[in-house]
Amino acid sequence: MTTDLATPEPLLRIRNIRRRFMLGETTIDALNSVSLDIHAGEFLAVWGPSGSGKSTLMNIIGLIDSPTEGEVSFDGQDTHLLADDDLTDFRGQKIGFVFQNFNLVPVLSALENVMLPLQIQGEADHAARKRAAAALVDVGLERFINSLPDKLSGGQRQRVAIARALAVNPKLVIADEPTANLDSENSRMVVDLMREMNRARKVTFVFTTHDPRLLDHVDRKILLRDGNIVSDEVMA
Amino acid sequence: MKNLFKLALRGLMRNRRRSMVTLLAIAFGFAAIVLFAGYTHNVYDGLARQSIHGELLGHLTLSKRGMRKEGKLDPERYMLTASEVSAITKTLKDEPHVVLVAPRLGLSGLISNGRASTIFIAEGIEPAAVVLLREGSLTEREKKSGMFESMKMRLDPNHPEVASLSSGLVEMLHLSVGGQAVVLANTLTGQANALDITLGQGFNTGNANSNDKFAFVSLDLARTLLDAEGRADRLTILLDDVNQTGAMRDALLAKLNKAGFDVEIQTWQELSDFYTQVHGMFDMIFGFIFSIVLTVVVMSVANSMGMTVIERTREIGTLRAIGLKRGGVVRLFTTESMLLTLIGCVTGLLIALGVRWGINLANISYTPPNSPSPVPLLVDMDIGRTLFTFALMGAVGTLAAYLPARRAAQKDIIDALGHV
Numbered sequence: 001m002t003t004d005l006a007t008p009e010p011l012l013r014i015r016n017i018r019r020r021f022m023l024g025e026t027t028i029d030a031l032n033s034v035s036l037d038i039h040a041g042e043f044l045a046v047w048g049p050s051g052s053g054k055s056t057l058m059n060i061i062g063l064i065d066s067p068t069e070g071e072v073s074f075d076g077q078d079t080h081l082l083a084d085d086d087l088t089d090f091r092g093q094k095i096g097f098v099f100q101n102f103n104l105v106p107v108l109s110a111l112e113n114v115m116l117p118l119q120i121q122g123e124a125d126h127a128a129r130k131r132a133a134a135a136l137v138d139v140g141l142e143r144f145i146n147s148l149p150d151k152l153s154g155g156q157r158q159r160v161a162i163a164r165a166l167a168v169n170p171k172l173v174i175a176d177e178p179t180a181n182l183d184s185e186n187s188r189m190v191v192d193l194m195r196e197m198n199r200a201r202k203v204t205f206v207f208t209t210h211d212p213r214l215l216d217h218v219d220r221k222i223l224l225r226d227g228n229i230v231s232d233e234v235m236a
Numbered sequence: 237m238k239n240l241f242k243l244a245l246r247g248l249m250r251n252r253r254r255s256m257v258t259l260l261a262i263a264f265g266f267a268a269i270v271l272f273a274g275y276t277h278n279v280y281d282g283l284a285r286q287s288i289h290g291e292l293l294g295h296l297t298l299s300k301r302g303m304r305k306e307g308k309l310d311p312e313r314y315m316l317t318a319s320e321v322s323a324i325t326k327t328l329k330d331e332p333h334v335v336l337v338a339p340r341l342g343l344s345g346l347i348s349n350g351r352a353s354t355i356f357i358a359e360g361i362e363p364a365a366v367v368l369l370r371e372g373s374l375t376e377r378e379k380k381s382g383m384f385e386s387m388k389m390r391l392d393p394n395h396p397e398v399a400s401l402s403s404g405l406v407e408m409l410h411l412s413v414g415g416q417a418v419v420l421a422n423t424l425t426g427q428a429n430a431l432d433i434t435l436g437q438g439f440n441t442g443n444a445n446s447n448d449k450f451a452f453v454s455l456d457l458a459r460t461l462l463d464a465e466g467r468a469d470r471l472t473i474l475l476d477d478v479n480q481t482g483a484m485r486d487a488l489l490a491k492l493n494k495a496g497f498d499v500e501i502q503t504w505q506e507l508s509d510f511y512t513q514v515h516g517m518f519d520m521i522f523g524f525i526f527s528i529v530l531t532v533v534v535m536s537v538a539n540s541m542g543m544t545v546i547e548r549t550r551e552i553g554t555l556r557a558i559g560l561k562r563g564g565v566v567r568l569f570t571t572e573s574m575l576l577t578l579i580g581c582v583t584g585l586l587i588a589l590g591v592r593w594g595i596n597l598a599n600i601s602y603t604p605p606n607s608p609s610p611v612p613l614l615v616d617m618d619i620g621r622t623l624f625t626f627a628l629m630g631a632v633g634t635l636a637a638y639l640p641a642r643r644a645a646q647k648d649i650i651d652a653l654g655h656v
Contacts (some may be wrong), residue, residue, distance in 0.1 A: 062651040064557050085561050092559020099653070103554040107246035117558040119239045164558070 009076060010037035011171055011204055012061060017070030019056050019227075030056040031067070032227040038206060040171065043198045045215055046208045048224035054208040055176055057224065061206055062174040063091045075171060096165025098175035098194075098207070102157040104149040110136060110160045111145040114167050123167060126160055135163040138200075139193060155186030159193060166197060173197075175207035179214065191217055244572035248579075251544070258292075258540040262580025262633065263587055265529035269625050270588035270618075271595075272525055276518040277618035283515075284478065285374070287508040292361060292369045293453075294338070294472035295481045296488065297507055298324065303469060311426045311469065318466025320497070325471065327495060333475045333484055338365035339468030341458040345421030347401075347451070349409040356405060356419065358451040361459020361472075363391035369474055389439035389452065396454040398436040404448030406438045413437065419453075423463035431461050440609055443510070452521070465586060481505075524627070533577070534636045535628055535629075537582045539571050541637035545644045552644050553652025562645040569641035570634050577633025581626050592617070 030053045038061070039043060046054050059065035060072060063079055072079045075094060076205040082090055096117075097103075105112045114132035119125070136145050139159040149157055158178060165173045175194065179187035191207075191214050198205045215221050223231040248255045286294050286573050298306070300314045306315035316324070316339075325337045341360035346353045348529070367390060392398045399419075401411065411417060415433055420430040431454070441447045459465055475484055486490040489501045505512060545552070550563055560568075600613040 059650050062557070064653075085563075088556070088559055088561045091557070097554075097557050100555065101550075103550065103653070105551060105554075107250055108243070115239075120555070120559045122563070150404070168559075181407075185463075 011040045012038040013073040015071045017067035020068040044220045045218040053221040053227040096170040096173040100177040100180045135167045139163045172204045197212045259580045261536040263584035266584025267587040273621035276617040277616040283511045296473040299470040336474035338472045360455045363393040367643045396456040399433040399453040402450040515603040517544040537636040542640040545640040565645035567642045573637030574634040604618045
């Protein structure tokens with residue numbers, strides 16, 4: 001267990017956030033007054049039934065969406081004070097993303113996909129290539145660095161996505177349903193890999209899942225229902 | 237930047253068919269413009285040479301101020317005197333770029349073969365000046381085409397009584413080379429004066445309206461006929477570089493005005509109405525074609541990029557999530573659009589070069605309006621207009637992607653990621 005709950009300042013602090021969507025003339029409250037602290041190094045799962053607000057919470061944690069009400073502070077920074085470009089830079093440097101559908105750029109090789117966030121951050125081509133290659137080695141894909149995504153299996157693609165998320169050495173990796181499109185064996189492999197990266201690199205992982213079997217590996221699991229946190233368990 | 241280009245180039249390869257269709261639309265549009273610009277360039281160049289060398293206008297024409305407007309009614313008053321001709325020629329002959337200063341004398345009257353008479357308009361010019369003015373009048377390709385025999389017209393320096401008549405006039409009077417005719421004109425003082433002439437080599441004026449009445453005679457014969465010894469109604473100035481025409485006009489005029497000569501100088505463009513009208517007409521057609529092609533290119537690129545942006549909305553969301561700013565998204569798609577347009581233009585240039593080569597090799601000829609003889613259809617490379625088209629198409633093609641790219645960049649990341 002790598003969670004350091006003694007750290008006084010959490011990596012992410014969410015206070016009383018609400019997220020309201022308008023669907024035509026209907027108002028939908030996806031999150032209702034949610035408060036949450038996530039500490040550095042945690043390996044945390046958010047779970048719950050469909051429509052419980054998991055993805056909405058992940059989007060807000062990942063700073064790609066803003067709450068209708070409430071405060072979000074990441075690494076000591078009150079994020080609503082940041083202008084769009086500054087927030088984009090902030091997110092690019094501190095948060096990695098793993099998506100349900102992998103979201104790799106199909107015309108780029110595995111290596112080039114992993115280089116992408118580094119190059120966006122302005123890293124030189126040579127250095128980006130070196131770091132991306134190392135990240136792919138870490139996820140066990142050294143033989144596939146020049147393969148295009150459509151030549152890789154689902155599990156391999158998700159591993160490329162994990163390498164891409166980790167390439168910038170983020171403080172937090174957000175994975176929204178990373179195993180939803182994988183079979184059980186690949187699902188287990190992906191969660192094991194994330195766990196391994198969490199332990200080896202001390203990177204905080206937050207992921208959502210609807211598969212209770214994957215919850216055995218986490219440090220902490222948060223159950224969401226109807227936009228509310230129903231339970232928040234720290235695992236032994 | 238390098239990565240941006242790589243990503244943009246790879247982006248073009250995703251939907252190859254669509255990229256190819258757009259690229260071909262750009263390429264054929266660009267080729268059409270380059271070819272038409274090349275054709276008009278050839279026409280302008282031919283008309284310029286026809287005016288300067290064929291019609292013996294030279295680059296500049298100097299006359300006493302008011303000669304063009306009032307001179308026909310009062311030639312005596314507006315004609316340059318012998319001393320003025322001599323002094324101005326002496327002043328100008330050592331000026332840079334000036335190759336020739338030739339006195340000219342225009343006249344009109346009646347010409348008769350003894351059985352019938354008709355009106356004629358003639359230019360009196362020194363035979364040596366004709367030789368100098370005609371130099372460089374034809375390109376090698378035009379010489380080989382055999383379509384410009386009339387440009388070989390010369391006057392005999394040893395026989396001032398030999399005149400060169402336009403082919404229509406020769407035909408009308410049933411004359412042949414070496415035959416005799418009589419010309420009758422009024423002297424400057426209004427007396428009738430007739431002289432015998434011998435028919436020299438005929439020529440074609442290149443204009444159906446003047447080909448049955450025009451003649452070239454030696455300056456000596458013209459002066460004798462008008463009783464205007466040593467005088468000239470204008471001086472034709474030939475330069476060594478057509479591009480110096482405007483600058484030299486200003487320089488020479490300033491110098492002559494300073495020396496006390498009350499003269500005016502006109503360029504060959506100002507004197508050649510036909511050149512100006514044809515230039516204006518072709519410029520208008522070029523503008524029309526250019527506008528249509530540009531519209532087609534903009535529509536094609538905007539449509540292609542609009543579809544591309546929609547198809548890649550989720551990718552845009554991903555790139556935004558991992559740190560690409562809104563401006564980066566716009567740059568990515570405008571770069572893609574710029575590459576597509578530039579590759580299309582380069583392809584179009586290659587097509588145009590191939591078609592131009594074929595046309596120039598095919599020896600195609602046509603008879604332009606008002607022309608008594610055919611001319612070869614030739615296509616030049618108009619570097620200036622080609623570069624202008626290249627730059628403008630590149631800019632417009634790039635801008636065509638701006639709006640769809642900006643719209644995509646403004647989209648919320650979560651909406652973009654959820655796009656299906």
